Amino acid sequence: MTALRILSIGPGVTVQDQGRPGYIAQGLSRGGAADVLALAEGAALLRQSAGLAALEMAGFGGCFSADAPLRIALTGAPMKATIDGVAVEWNASHTLPAGAVLQIGGAQAGVYGYLSVGGGIDVPKVLGARATHLAAGIGAVLQAGQVLPIGGDGGGPVGMALDVADRFNGGPARVLASLQTALFADADLTRFAQTEFRRDTRANRQGVRLVPQGGGFGLSAGQSILSEIITPGDIQIPGDGAPYILLPEAQTTGGYPRIGTVIPADLPRLAQTPAGAALRLSFVTLDEALDAQRKYLQSIAALPRLCAPRLRDPALMGDLLSYQLISGMITGVEDI
Amino acid sequence: MQRLDHFPQIVPVGLTGLLVRFGDRLSESANRAALAFRAAVEAQGWVGVEETSSSLTSTYVRFDPLDFAHADLKARLQGLLAAGDWYAADPPKGRRFWRIPTVFGGQAAPQLAEAAALAGVSEAEAIAALSGARTRVLTLGFAPGQPYLGELPEAWNIPRQSTITPQVPAGALVVAVRQFVLFANASPTGWRHVGQTGFRLYRPEAEDPFPLRAGDEVQFYAVSETDYETMQSRDPSGNGGAVVEPIR
Numbered sequence: 245m246t247a248l249r250i251l252s253i254g255p256g257v258t259v260q261d262q263g264r265p266g267y268i269a270q271g272l273s274r275g276g277a278a279d280v281l282a283l284a285e286g287a288a289l290l291r292q293s294a295g296l297a298a299l300e301m302a303g304f305g306g307c308f309s310a311d312a313p314l315r316i317a318l319t320g321a322p323m324k325a326t327i328d329g330v331a332v333e334w335n336a337s338h339t340l341p342a343g344a345v346l347q348i349g350g351a352q353a354g355v356y357g358y359l360s361v362g363g364g365i366d367v368p369k370v371l372g373a374r375a376t377h378l379a380a381g382i383g384a385v386l387q388a389g390q391v392l393p394i395g396g397d398g399g400g401p402v403g404m405a406l407d408v409a410d411r412f413n414g415g416p417a418r419v420l421a422s423l424q425t426a427l428f429a430d431a432d433l434t435r436f437a438q439t440e441f442r443r444d445t446r447a448n449r450q451g452v453r454l455v456p457q458g459g460g461f462g463l464s465a466g467q468s469i470l471s472e473i474i475t476p477g478d479i480q481i482p483g484d485g486a487p488y489i490l491l492p493e494a495q496t497t498g499g500y501p502r503i504g505t506v507i508p509a510d511l512p513r514l515a516q517t518p519a520g521a522a523l524r525l526s527f528v529t530l531d532e533a534l535d536a537q538r539k540y541l542q543s544i545a546a547l548p549r550l551c552a553p554r555l556r557d558p559a560l561m562g563d564l565l566s567y568q569l570i571s572g573m574i575t576g577v578e579d580i
Numbered sequence: 581m582q583r584l585d586h587f588p589q590i591v592p593v594g595l596t597g598l599l600v601r602f603g604d605r606l607s608e609s610a611n612r613a614a615l616a617f618r619a620a621v622e623a624q625g626w627v628g629v630e631e632t633s634s635s636l637t638s639t640y641v642r643f644d645p646l647d648f649a650h651a652d653l654k655a656r657l658q659g660l661l662a663a664g665d666w667y668a669a670d671p672p673k674g675r676r677f678w679r680i681p682t683v684f685g686g687q688a689a690p691q692l693a694e695a696a697a698l699a700g701v702s703e704a705e706a707i708a709a710l711s712g713a714r715t716r717v718l719t720l721g722f723a724p725g726q727p728y729l730g731e732l733p734e735a736w737n738i739p740r741q742s743t744i745t746p747q748v749p750a751g752a753l754v755v756a757v758r759q760f761v762l763f764a765n766a767s768p769t770g771w772r773h774v775g776q777t778g779f780r781l782y783r784p785e786a787e788d789p790f791p792l793r794a795g796d797e798v799q800f801y802a803v804s805e806t807d808y809e810t811m812q813s814r815d816p817s818g819n820g821g822a823v824v825e826p827i828r
Contacts, residue, residue, distance in 0.1 A: 497721035505594035
């Protein structure tokens with residue numbers, strides 16, 4: 245079986261897939277990739293199931309090598325990557341030759357980069373999924389020296405690239421009214437939608453704290469909330485008035501008032517907003533949110549079609565002369 | 581601002597969920613309703629419903645809104661609500677009664693005296709009250725398999741601490757607001773640490789990784805530190821010496 249050896253690694257790299265739905269009643273949140281869109285992009289580039297596990301790299305990657313040639317895809321927060329010292333493109337698939345060293349550096353924007361491999365990271369499933377859930381104690385942060393099993397790769401293309409819209413520098417996110425929205429004063433809800441927020445340095449897979457430019461938010465004194473369900477995207481308002489938005493590894497219940505919920509289509513952008521970047525949160529109607537959900541799912545389904553053979557940038561080709569620059573005749577209609 | 585004080589009420593939870601609330605404060609009947617209504621929704625087997633859960637006084641239903649319109653699911657939930665008196669419903673079937681040996685006070689659970697003082701009783705009276713109470717698992721939440729149990733007598737309506745205890749160990753029994761929480765993992769907490777058990781709440785290696793279920797009943801009976809240590813050493817199952825029997 246092929247294996248991926250970790251030669252060195254950043255402090256926040258974990259195995260992630262789409263998480264383990266179905267255990268809220270037992271107190272276990274779904275977890276899974278912070279940016280599920282990046283997982284889907286990696287799967288599309290490798291033409292494989294988006295259910296396979298990949299490495300999620302928070303802020304910084306590491307050095308990896310494999311004992312057999314491996315198809316890889318790099319997605320999510322763009323990071324500087326090289327194979328045996330030669331720069332390789334992000335949002336693209338590549339071959340990692342046996343014994344070659346893949347080096348992945350720090351995030352140039354965004355937070356979470358993803359290394360997907362042909363066949364997926366094949367660590368044993370726990371409760372039906374391979375996702376590390378740090379808060380629940382399922383799996384752990386990866387360490388240098390570990391060797392990860394890789395699943396069988398049915399084969400597929402390499403040298404593909406995806407044109408990915410920027411979701412790595414903050415921006416707008418759409419919000420639906422949620423559990424306690426109606427308990428907030430109308431004037432505060434209006435001000436909330438007009439406020440520019442900066443992502444705080446306090447953030448992890450459980451949630452991100454936003455600092456409002458201007459005053460904080462809260463319910464009038466004396467209103468206590470009984471603990472209720474928490475779902476990813478929920479914007480809770482703790483006592484300090486700064487919104488804290490919950491991510492896939494949040495606890496399952498909580499008693500802070502929820503002023504709204506970020507819609508699923510905008511959760512990848514939210515998770516990828518780096519510390520200090522600006523975010524705006526605007527309320528949308530249920531119909532608008534449903535429309536956004538339809539488009540989001542359609543755009544994920546369209547990803548495999550949008551993968552195109554990578555254009556080689558001569559500036560990135562350290563070994564230009566070794567390429568065969570003129571290949572055989574083509575008819576111009578082949579669907580590669 | 582609007583008042584939401586008619587129960588039961590159905591409110592949306594983001595794009596993919598609805599919440600049926602049976603009250604805005606904890607009561608035996610509202611918790612009973614939340615448990616029973618969740619079981620009833622599960623029994624309907626509606627296509628498009630993906631997951632359900634209950635918390636203290638509410639039932640959560642997660643669904644695919646492109647498959648099942650919010651308004652349609654809400655109408656079905658309203659129909660089911662109207663079909664019975666959920667506040668008087670029988671508890672779910674298949675419940676168990678657990679008796680978990682517990683050390684109260686001492687070095688193992690250093691805040692018993694403080695909690696007793698807040699409840700206005702002596703330490704001995706506190707142990708008698710807390711270890712004699714037969715409590716219900718009101719909900720599992722916060723961490724895998726972690727129960728909130730209640731309700732304790734009114735004397736135990738004691739507040740949370742204003743400062744957080746940095747860490748209590750896994751198996752810690754803590755008390756506040758007429759409830760116990762039994763911790764699944766070492767954790768910070770604002771509740772007071774009054775007892776210590778060896779009961780493991782999440783057992784990933786086991787066939788049933790979550791031994792407690794919402795609706796189960798639990799008694800934390802008092803044992804001496806010596807007996808506790810002996811029971812722990814003799815029970816490798818994760819039960820920490822606890823015994824369990826079905827509730828009929």
